[in-house]
Amino acid sequence: MPMSWELQEAWTHVQARLTGEIMVDASLIPWLRGIVGLVLIGGLFGAGMAAIWIERKLAGDIQERYGPNRVGPMGIFQLVADAIKLFTKEDIIPKNVDKLLYVSAPIIIMGSIFLMLVAIPIGAVYINGVEYPLVVTEMDISVLYIEAISAISVIGIFVLGYGQNNKYAMMGTFRNIARMIGYELPLGITIVSVAIMANSLDIVEIVNSQNPLWFAILQPLGFVIFFIAMVADMGRLPFDQNEAEEELQAGVFTEYSGMRFGLAFFSEYFHMILGSFLISLLFLGGWNLPGFITNNFILGLILPTAFLVAKATIVMMFIIMLRWALPRFRIDQVVDLSWKRLLPLSLINLGWAMALGIYLGV
Amino acid sequence: MSGIIETTNIINSYIPVAVFLIVSLLMPPMTMLIVKLLSPRSRGAEKYSTYESGSIPTGPARIQFNVEYYLYAIAFVLFDIEILFLYPWAMVYQGDTGVSTTLAVIEILIFIFVLLFGYVFLWKKGALEWIR
Numbered sequence: 001m002p003m004s005w006e007l008q009e010a011w012t013h014v015q016a017r018l019t020g021e022i023m024v025d026a027s028l029i030p031w032l033r034g035i036v037g038l039v040l041i042g043g044l045f046g047a048g049m050a051a052i053w054i055e056r057k058l059a060g061d062i063q064e065r066y067g068p069n070r071v072g073p074m075g076i077f078q079l080v081a082d083a084i085k086l087f088t089k090e091d092i093i094p095k096n097v098d099k100l101l102y103v104s105a106p107i108i109i110m111g112s113i114f115l116m117l118v119a120i121p122i123g124a125v126y127i128n129g130v131e132y133p134l135v136v137t138e139m140d141i142s143v144l145y146i147e148a149i150s151a152i153s154v155i156g157i158f159v160l161g162y163g164q165n166n167k168y169a170m171m172g173t174f175r176n177i178a179r180m181i182g183y184e185l186p187l188g189i190t191i192v193s194v195a196i197m198a199n200s201l202d203i204v205e206i207v208n209s210q211n212p213l214w215f216a217i218l219q220p221l222g223f224v225i226f227f228i229a230m231v232a233d234m235g236r237l238p239f240d241q242n243e244a245e246e247e248l249q250a251g252v253f254t255e256y257s258g259m260r261f262g263l264a265f266f267s268e269y270f271h272m273i274l275g276s277f278l279i280s281l282l283f284l285g286g287w288n289l290p291g292f293i294t295n296n297f298i299l300g301l302i303l304p305t306a307f308l309v310a311k312a313t314i315v316m317m318f319i320i321m322l323r324w325a326l327p328r329f330r331i332d333q334v335v336d337l338s339w340k341r342l343l344p345l346s347l348i349n350l351g352w353a354m355a356l357g358i359y360l361g362v
Numbered sequence: 363m364s365g366i367i368e369t370t371n372i373i374n375s376y377i378p379v380a381v382f383l384i385v386s387l388l389m390p391p392m393t394m395l396i397v398k399l400l401s402p403r404s405r406g407a408e409k410y411s412t413y414e415s416g417s418i419p420t421g422p423a424r425i426q427f428n429v430e431y432y433l434y435a436i437a438f439v440l441f442d443i444e445i446l447f448l449y450p451w452a453m454v455y456q457g458d459t460g461v462s463t464t465l466a467v468i469e470i471l472i473f474i475f476v477l478l479f480g481y482v483f484l485w486k487k488g489a490l491e492w493i494r
Contacts, residue, residue, distance in 0.1 A: 034381030041382075090401045091394060095410040096419075107390045114386035118379050137378040144449055166412050167423045174427055181438040188445040196452045254413055259397045263390055332492035335434070339490045343441075343481070347474060350448075354467065357456070 037136030041117055048269045049079040055320045062324045089258030094164075097255060101163025106256075106263040108156035113270045115149045120277055121203055123305025124287045127297070133204045133287075134305065141201045143191055146278070150233065153271070154180045157252060160264065164255040172251030175241040175331045182338035183232040183239075189346040190226040193219060193353035194282050207286030214285040218356060222349040223283045225342050230279055232338070234271040237323035241331045272316060280311035433489045444477050 053068070053076060060067025068075030093102060119142035121135035139145055154177060161173025195201050197218065198209040206215075216223040232239040243251030253261055280286060287304035329337070412419045448470070455466035484490055 031377060031381065034378035037378055038381065038385060087397055088400050088402075089397070090403055091397050092409060094412055096412045107387060110390055111383065111386040114382045114389075115379060118382050136382070137375045139375045162424065164412075165423045167414065167419075170423045170425070174431060178431060178434055181434060185438065185441050185445065188442065189448070192445065192448045192452050195449070196455075199453070199456055201449065201453065249413065249415070258401070259393055263393065335492050336490075339434075339437075340485070347478070350474070354470075358463065358467070 033136060037118065040122060040134070040136065041114070044117065044122070044270070044273065047273055048266060049083075051269050051273055051316060053079055054317065055323075058317065058320050059324060062321065083262075086259050086262040091259065092257050094255050096165045098163040098165065101159050102255075105156060105160035105163055106260055106267070108159055109153055109264055109267045112149055112152040112156055113267045113274065115152075116146050116274055117270075119145050119203065120274060121207070121281065121286070121308075122277065123308050124207075126300030126304060131208075131304075133207075135204065138204065139202065142203045143195060143201045143206065143282070146203075147188060147191060151184065154184075160256075161252045166254045168248045168250070168254045169252050172241075172243055172248050172254075176235070176252060178331065179232060179235075179239060179241060179334050179338075182335050183229040183342070186225050186338060186342040186346040187229040187233060189343075189350055190219075190222045190229070191282070193222050193346075193350045194226075196350075196353045196357050199357075203281055203286075207281055207288065210285050211288050212290055214283060214288075214290075216283040216285075219283075219349060219353055221345060222353065225346050225349060226283060227279060229338070229342060230275045231319055231322065232334070234275045235268065236272060236319055238326040238329055239334055240328065241334060272319060273312070276312040276316040276319065277308070279315050280308060284311050284315070286311075428493065430493050437484055437489060440480065441477070444473075447473070 056078070057067045057075070068078035071077040071081050093099060118136045119139060121133045123134040125132050125134065135142075157176050157180070158173055161169045161176070164170075194206060194215055197215060198206040200206060200209070210218075235243075240251075243253060248254070250256075253264060256264060287308040289307050412423075414420075451466065451470055454461045455463060455470065
């Protein structure tokens with residue numbers, strides 16, 4: 001893009017300031033990073049609301065009805081109205097529940113989701129050809145960290161179900177735990193096979209190592225396994241036996257109402273967004289597009305993040321549409337799928353990744 | 363992959379985690395406080411009772427669960443620990459840390475073979491069958 005001389009001068013000045021002073025210094029102060037990260041996560045709250053709106057709109061389209069269309073243009077403020085409604089609902093704690101567990105369960109679930117957000121890059125910027133990933137904290141082991149933290153949400157769900165002293169909730173919890181521990185194994189093994197190819201457990205490294213070829217192309221089997229296991233892990237519809245409405249009322253959320261339900265429900269959507277980001281980061285090349293290199297300042301600032309968000313949105317919309325395309329599985333089918341199909345297949349994929357890794361001489 | 367990792371770097375990369383932990387612990391109680399200020403309150407014995415499709419709840423909900431859940435849980439713990447061993451292995455097997463690649467691959471194949479042996483044993487014993 002041809003620019004006039006003064007503008008170019010101004011840009012180099014801005015770039016120098018950004019890279020030389022503010023950017024570098026700010027990225028070295030961990031407290032500041034944490035607080036800036038919180039602002040980014042505030043943006044993700046908006047994304048969570050958008051996800052619920054997209055889900056309701058898509059559901060409407062698939063079932064040939066309108067979906068939300070009264071509050072604001074195309075019903076886009078429906079979620080704001082819903083949030084106001086949740087805030088003005090009475091906070092009911094039933095008298096038979098275990099109060100400590102009842103109150104702490106949404107905190108545990110929210111906490112596990114928040115702690116996962118810390119290590120997930122939500123984009124990247126290129127400045128002068130140098131890449132700065134937009135991630136709250138940089139660790140060597142971010143995939144392992146996310147894998148470990150996501151196990152906490154299983155405890156959260158158990159506390160949620162056990163504290164309510166309700167039969168539906170208890171059944172939902174049993175099913176949920178049987179499902180989640182089953183899918184943790186193929187998930188872990190596919191993450192190892194990704195880490196083998198990238199020779200790193202750092203998500204940023206993993207994204208960088210799939211610059212010409214995405215891991216979805218190098219390990220198609222691993223991609224399918226990871227996708228299924230991730231959908232199961234977030235409890236989306238073919239796998240939502242924990243809150244099967246037709247059998248278990250609201251499943252694990254039966255005794256929850258008002259904002260406490262809202263918190264747990266919202267963290268589920270957060271989990272879906274995180275899962276879509278993780279799928280696109282580990283297998284769909286993250287912020288890379290094959291052959292895309294830019295030295296342009298503005299494009300480098302915007303496009304990588306836009307690629308990642310676009311990929312994650314497409315994955316998320318696919319998961320949402322899956323909900324209306326597939327019937328819910330029975331719990332024994334779900335458990336069989338993970339233990340008897342996905343686990344051996346993921347071991348085969350591990351062998352494939354090993355062989356390919358040695359062949360390519362990563 | 364740097365060979366030597368400084369302790370301060372590790373601590374620095376986990377300080378944002380601490381910030382997020384504190385915020386995630388504070389956020390739900392704060393939200394509930396706002397709800398408490400905004401929401402109406404009314405009394406009634408019925409609405410604090412446990413939901414059981416409209417009938418009066420009988421018996422405790424915390425029953426003993428089926429043994430099949432324990433079998434899955436034990437199998438899960440075994441396999442999960444074995445998978446955890448794969449993570450450090452995946453980082454060193456390619457030889458840039460002085461480990462012989464051939465040896466590392468043979469070792470991990472033996473390891474996976476043992477894992478598979480236990481898996482086939484579990485399957486044949488019927489521990490992976492969902493009892494209806």
